[in-house]
Amino acid sequence: MATTAAGTPYVESSDLVANYPGVSLALANHIDDSTGKVLQIVRATDATTRTTTSTTFVDASLSVTITPNLTTSIILLIHVVQARPQNATGGMRTQITDTSNSAIAGAENLGADSGAVFIIQTGFGYATPATTSPVTYKVRFRANTGGTAEFTNSSNVAQLFAIEVAA
Numbered sequence: 001m002a003t004t005a006a007g008t009p010y011v012e013s014s015d016l017v018a019n020y021p022g023v024s025l026a027l028a029n030h031i032d033d034s035t036g037k038v039l040q041i042v043r044a045t046d047a048t049t050r051t052t053t054s055t056t057f058v059d060a061s062l063s064v065t066i067t068p069n070l071t072t073s074i075i076l077l078i079h080v081v082q083a084r085p086q087n088a089t090g091g092m093r094t095q096i097t098d099t100s101n102s103a104i105a106g107a108e109n110l111g112a113d114s115g116a117v118f119i120i121q122t123g124f125g126y127a128t129p130a131t132t133s134p135v136t137y138k139v140r141f142r143a144n145t146g147g148t149a150e151f152t153n154s155s156n157v158a159q160l161f162a163i164e165v166a167a
Contacts, residue, residue, distance in 0.1 A: 039164040042066045046158045050151040063138035066162040076163040077125035082156040084118050092149030094141045096125045
């Protein structure tokens, strides 16, 4: 059996047995380059409870660094945390940002209103870094006026995933 340059096995004409159809090397190499493949997953966790009364976004001490394999890759970001906005006038907001604190599309200003005891908050983001250099993404959060925002990570470990997908 033959293999492509990327090591994927394929059947070529010289390998035919009982009329099994062969695949050309050109087609087999195309299979290696197909889009939509998950190329890597990087995960970070935080098991320390974090709180803030700041009404501007502050770092939540949870970040992940990923080095894309392709400049055309898409990075899907997923953040899962147990949150608790405190105080009657409170509430909180969460975002995933890059290192310059620019919010990632779709993962900005996620929130919970006051009165919620505990909630499981999930944020999703989509980034196209256009580089093969390491890229860091982080979680930030803030309280609304008069409130306290809390990530209860010591009860349920917070997670941040960066998933590289070939585009």
